[in-house]
Amino acid sequence: MSSSKFYAAESSSDTEDSSSSDDDETPVTTSRSKPTTQRVYLLSDDEVETQRVVRSGKEKRWEGLQDIIKLMQNARKIRDMSRLADEFDNLCKLYVKSKNVILKEGIPRFYTRNLVETEDYINELWQDKEFRKKTSKLNSKALGSIRQKLRKYLRDFETQVADYRANPDVDEKPGEGADQDDSDEESEGEKETVQDIDTFLSSPIRSAPVVDPKAQYDDDDDDDDDSWLNDSDSFTDESDEGEAGGKQLTADYFLKKVKDDGGEKAKKKDRQRDTKSKKKDEDWEEVKRVGKAKVTLFDKDTEITHVVVLKKLSEIILNRGRRSTVRKEQVDLLKQLRQVAEDNDLGPAMAIRITFDLVSAYFDYNSKILDCMKSEPWNDVLQFVEEVLDSLEEHPDIAIGENISQESENVADKAAGYRLNGSPVVMVEKLHSEYIKILQNSDAHSTEYVKHLREESRVINIINKLRRHVERIGSSQNICNTYMLMVEYVYYKYDHKAVLQDVVPGDKVESTESQETSSDVMKNLCQYIYTKDSSDRLRTRAILHHIYHHCLHDRWYEARDLMLMSHLQETIHFSDVPTQIIYNRTMVQLGLCAFRRGLMKEAHNALVDIQSTGRAKELLAQGLLLQRQGERISPEQEKVEKRRQIPFHMHINLELLECVYLVSAMLLEIPYVAAHEFDARRRMISKQFHHQLRVSERQSLLGPPDNMREHVVAAAKALKMGDFRACLRFVINDKMNNKVWNLFNNKEGVVKMLETKIKEESLCTYLFTYSQFYDNISLDWFASMFELDRASCHRIISRLIINEELSASWDEPSSSLVLHRTDPTRLQNMAIQLGEKVSTLVDINERILEARAGGGGFQNYRQDQGYQGNRYQGNRGTGNYSSNRSGGYQGNRGSGYQGQRSGYQGNRGGGGYHGGYGDSYGGYRKDGYKAR
Numbered sequence: 001m002s003s004s005k006f007y008a009a010e011s012s013s014d015t016e017d018s019s020s021s022d023d024d025e026t027p028v029t030t031s032r033s034k035p036t037t038q039r040v041y042l043l044s045d046d047e048v049e050t051q052r053v054v055r056s057g058k059e060k061r062w063e064g065l066q067d068i069i070k071l072m073q074n075a076r077k078i079r080d081m082s083r084l085a086d087e088f089d090n091l092c093k094l095y096v097k098s099k100n101v102i103l104k105e106g107i108p109r110f111y112t113r114n115l116v117e118t119e120d121y122i123n124e125l126w127q128d129k130e131f132r133k134k135t136s137k138l139n140s141k142a143l144g145s146i147r148q149k150l151r152k153y154l155r156d157f158e159t160q161v162a163d164y165r166a167n168p169d170v171d172e173k174p175g176e177g178a179d180q181d182d183s184d185e186e187s188e189g190e191k192e193t194v195q196d197i198d199t200f201l202s203s204p205i206r207s208a209p210v211v212d213p214k215a216q217y218d219d220d221d222d223d224d225d226d227s228w229l230n231d232s233d234s235f236t237d238e239s240d241e242g243e244a245g246g247k248q249l250t251a252d253y254f255l256k257k258v259k260d261d262g263g264e265k266a267k268k269k270d271r272q273r274d275t276k277s278k279k280k281d282e283d284w285e286e287v288k289r290v291g292k293a294k295v296t297l298f299d300k301d302t303e304i305t306h307v308v309v310l311k312k313l314s315e316i317i318l319n320r321g322r323r324s325t326v327r328k329e330q331v332d333l334l335k336q337l338r339q340v341a342e343d344n345d346l347g348p349a350m351a352i353r354i355t356f357d358l359v360s361a362y363f364d365y366n367s368k369i370l371d372c373m374k375s376e377p378w379n380d381v382l383q384f385v386e387e388v389l390d391s392l393e394e395h396p397d398i399a400i401g402e403n404i405s406q407e408s409e410n411v412a413d414k415a416a417g418y419r420l421n422g423s424p425v426v427m428v429e430k431l432h433s434e435y436i437k438i439l440q441n442s443d444a445h446s447t448e449y450v451k452h453l454r455e456e457s458r459v460i461n462i463i464n465k466l467r468r469h470v471e472r473i474g475s476s477q478n479i480c481n482t483y484m485l486m487v488e489y490v491y492y493k494y495d496h497k498a499v500l501q502d503v504v505p506g507d508k509v510e511s512t513e514s515q516e517t518s519s520d521v522m523k524n525l526c527q528y529i530y531t532k533d534s535s536d537r538l539r540t541r542a543i544l545h546h547i548y549h550h551c552l553h554d555r556w557y558e559a560r561d562l563m564l565m566s567h568l569q570e571t572i573h574f575s576d577v578p579t580q581i582i583y584n585r586t587m588v589q590l591g592l593c594a595f596r597r598g599l600m601k602e603a604h605n606a607l608v609d610i611q612s613t614g615r616a617k618e619l620l621a622q623g624l625l626l627q628r629q630g631e632r633i634s635p636e637q638e639k640v641e642k643r644r645q646i647p648f649h650m651h652i653n654l655e656l657l658e659c660v661y662l663v664s665a666m667l668l669e670i671p672y673v674a675a676h677e678f679d680a681r682r683r684m685i686s687k688q689f690h691h692q693l694r695v696s697e698r699q700s701l702l703g704p705p706d707n708m709r710e711h712v713v714a715a716a717k718a719l720k721m722g723d724f725r726a727c728l729r730f731v732i733n734d735k736m737n738n739k740v741w742n743l744f745n746n747k748e749g750v751v752k753m754l755e756t757k758i759k760e761e762s763l764c765t766y767l768f769t770y771s772q773f774y775d776n777i778s779l780d781w782f783a784s785m786f787e788l789d790r791a792s793c794h795r796i797i798s799r800l801i802i803n804e805e806l807s808a809s810w811d812e813p814s815s816s817l818v819l820h821r822t823d824p825t826r827l828q829n830m831a832i833q834l835g836e837k838v839s840t841l842v843d844i845n846e847r848i849l850e851a852r853a854g855g856g857g858f859q860n861y862r863q864d865q866g867y868q869g870n871r872y873q874g875n876r877g878t879g880n881y882s883s884n885r886s887g888g889y890q891g892n893r894g895s896g897y898q899g900q901r902s903g904y905q906g907n908r909g910g911g912g913y914h915g916g917y918g919d920s921y922g923g924y925r926k927d928g929y930k931a932r
Helices: 016-025 045-049 057-077 081-097 099-105 109-127 129-134 137-166 178-201 213-219 232-244 262-292 306-318 327-343 348-363 375-394 424-441 447-454 456-473 476-488 496-503 518-532 536-552 556-566 568-574 577-596 600-611 635-643 654-675 687-698 708-720 724-731 734-739 747-773 779-785 790-802 826-852 857-865 890-895 898-911 913-929
Strands: 399-401 419-421 776-778 808-811 816-819
Touching: 057 081, 057 099, 057 109, 081 099, 081 109, 081 137, 109 129, 109 137, 306 327, 306 348, 327 348, 348 375, 348 419, 348 424, 375 424, 375 456, 424 447, 424 456, 424 476, 424 635, 447 456, 456 476, 476 518, 476 536, 496 518, 518 536, 536 556, 536 568, 536 577, 556 568, 556 577, 568 577, 577 600, 577 654, 577 747, 600 654, 654 687, 654 708, 654 734, 654 747, 687 708, 708 724, 708 734, 708 747, 724 747, 747 790, 776 779, 779 790, 779 816, 790 808
Parallel strands: 399 419
Antiparallel strands: 776 816, 808 816
C-alpha cells in the first residue's frame, strides 16, 4: 500500500488516549510489520517550536547580500572605515559565490544602489579635510584602501551604475527586494500546495499509515519543498482535530494559519515603554541628588570672615599632594572659595592669596612631567595670572614676596598694610615653562600649533605687566629674571626695522621707523643682566641670546667680538645642558651670519664642530636620536631629551645648515687641493666634504644631481676644472633656490655673493692648476674669462703672490702676470715619486736578506745608526737620500709604514705611490717580519 508524506507520525505532545483510538480505527497492513509506536517519528518540544523555512537558492543569496549591505550601512553611519572595508571585502566574496544565480537572474538593483551610495559616501569623506585630520590613523588608512578598491571594482559595473544614476527612483524588479521575495515565494508556495492537495484528495484515504519520514526528506531537495511543511505546530494541532472529526481532510487543513499576535505585541510594547520611562525618571532623580549633594564650604549660619576663609583655605591646601586627593575637586573648591571671598568683599589681598593657591593647583593638575595642560585650564590660568598682576598694579600698597613668612601675612587689616607670601616672578616662570611644554606636545603642522602660537602675545603681555611690577618694588635679581623671560621671546625673531636702522644713517630714518626696535630692547635688557645678575647662568644665557640676535641681523663683527670677550667657548662645558643647547644654536647662527657676509673660512670654522659629529639634530635639540653608538637610549633618558626640545617655530633648517657648510668647505677645499696637489703634508680641511666626494666617485653611474648634496658635489667637480659657469648652474638653480637660498631673508644678496665668490675661487683654482703651462697672462684676459673687473682680478692675484702661494710677478707696463715656473711639472713629480719608491723597495729587500742571513744584523744596524722615525723627511723631492734612510722603519712597523705615509699621502693620484708600495711592502711583512 502506498504511503504519503501528508500523514506523518504523531508528535510527542499527543496523549496515549488519542494514540489508542487511532489504533482501533486504523487496520494493520500486515502481521509482519512492526508496531506502530516503534515506527513513529518523534519530535522534541524544541523542534516543534522552531519553524522550518524552506527558501530557494536565489532567495538565500539575495538575503546574504542584503545582510552584508545592512552592516555596511551601519558602518557608514558611525564612520567606521575599518569595518566598512572589511564588510566590502565580504560583499565582494559573496558576490563571486553567487555568480551562477546572478548570471541567471541578473545583477540586483539593491546591489547597484549600495555601490553607488558607498562611492558617494567615500568621495564625500575624502573631500572632508576636517574628518581626515581628526580621525585615527587606522580609519584614515582604511578610507584610502576602500577608496582605491571601490574605484577598481566599479569598472565592471559602469553600465549598471550609469543606469542607476540616470534613474535612481525606478522601482526594483520583482524578486529583488527582501519583502518581495518573501511574499512572492509564499504566494507561489501556497498555489503549489493547493494543487498538490487537490490531486492527493482525489483518492479516498481516511487514515494515514505510518511511514518513515527520513527517507522522504532525504530524497527531496530543500529548494523544492512545499511551504506547508514549515509550521510543525499547526500540523500537529490540525491532525488532532481531523482525527476527532472522523479524519475528513480538506485543503484548509494543510494551509498556514496566521496568528493574530497584534494585541500581545502591543501590550509588550506598552510594558517596555512604561519600564523605560520609569528608568528615565529614576535616572533623572539620581542626577538631581548628585547636584544637591555638591560639597558646600560653609554652613548657612556661618559668618564669612577672613579667619574662617583662611582656615578653610589651609584645610584645602593640606590635602594637596595626598594620594586620595582628587585634583579637579581641589581646583573646584578653591574656585568656590574665591567666589565666596569676592561675594563677601573680603578685600583684594584675600583674592590674591586664594588665586595664588588656585594657580599652583592648576600647575599640579597633571601628575606626569611630560603632560601639558588642556586648553580650558590653560585659558583659566592665563586669566587668573592676569587678574593677579592687574590687582597688584591697582593696589600698590600690597607687599608680596618670598621673604614674607606665612605667619606674618596680613590679608585683613588694610591700615597695617597688606602682606602676602608669594612670588609673581616664580608664577610667571612656571607659566612660561608650561607654555613651552604645550608647544612641544602639539603637532607642529596642525592648526592647533598655530592657535597656541597666537597666545604668545598674551604671554608677552603678562611678562610686561610683571616687568612693571618688579621695576617698581622688586629686587635686582627678580628684575633680572623678568628681563630674561622677555629676552626668551625676543632674541630669535627677525626685525626688519632693526636692519633698516643699521643700513640707513640715523638722521635719514623716518619718524615711523625711529621707534624702539628689537635690537634696542635686547641691548637694554641684556646690559642690565650683565651688570646686576648675581648668578653666572643668567649672564651666560643673556650673552648667548644677544649674540644670536646680532647674527640674525647680520651684525657679524659685534657678535664675534662679544663671543671672544666672553670666553664662553672655554667654559661652556661646565654649564648645564639647556645652556649648552643655546650655545650650539648660537654657534650655528654665527656660521650662517659669516656665510651671508661672504666670510667662508669663519663660517666653516663655526659650523665644523656641529656638522662633523653627524648629530646636528640632537645637538640643536630639534629631534631625538634613539640610538647612540649603536645602543638604544633608555626610556628615562628619552623623557629627559623630550623635555629639552626646542619648539618647532624656533628650529633652524638642517638642510640649509648642511648646504652652507658644504658650500663653504667647497670654496676652501678645492683651491687648497689645487695649490697643494703634490704636497706631502697636505691636510683635509673638511672630512665630511671629502666623504661626499668619495661617495660620488664610488658610484658606477652618475646621473644628473637630485638632492642638495649631489648638487654641491657636482659644483665642486666643475670648480676643480675652473669652470665657474657650470659650478654656478649646479649651486644656483630653481631646485636649490626652493630648498635653500629662498630661506634667507636677503636672498638676492646671498645669491650675488655666491656668484662673486665662485668666480674668485675659480680664478685661484685655474692659476694653481695651469700656471706651469704659461709664461705670462694678460690681466684683461683674466677679467674677460672669469667675468670680473680688473681691480678684483688684480687684488686676488696679488694676494696669492703675497702669501707665497703663486710664484709670479706683475709687469705693470703691459698689465700682465709673469709666471716664474719654479714648481716641478706633473711629470717631474711623478718621476720623483717613482724614484723614491724604487729606492725604498731596494733598501727594504737588502734588510730582509741581511735579517735572514742570521746574526741579527738588522737590529745591530739599527742600533748603530740610531733610531729616527722621520730621518729622511727633509730630503724628499731631491732624491739625495742617505744610506740610512730606512732607519725609521722599526719604530713604525706596527702601523704599516704609517710614519712615512704622511709624506706621500697627497701623491696617490699622481703616480699610484700608495698602491705600488703597499704590494711590495705587504709581501715583506708576510714573509720576513712576521716570521721573525
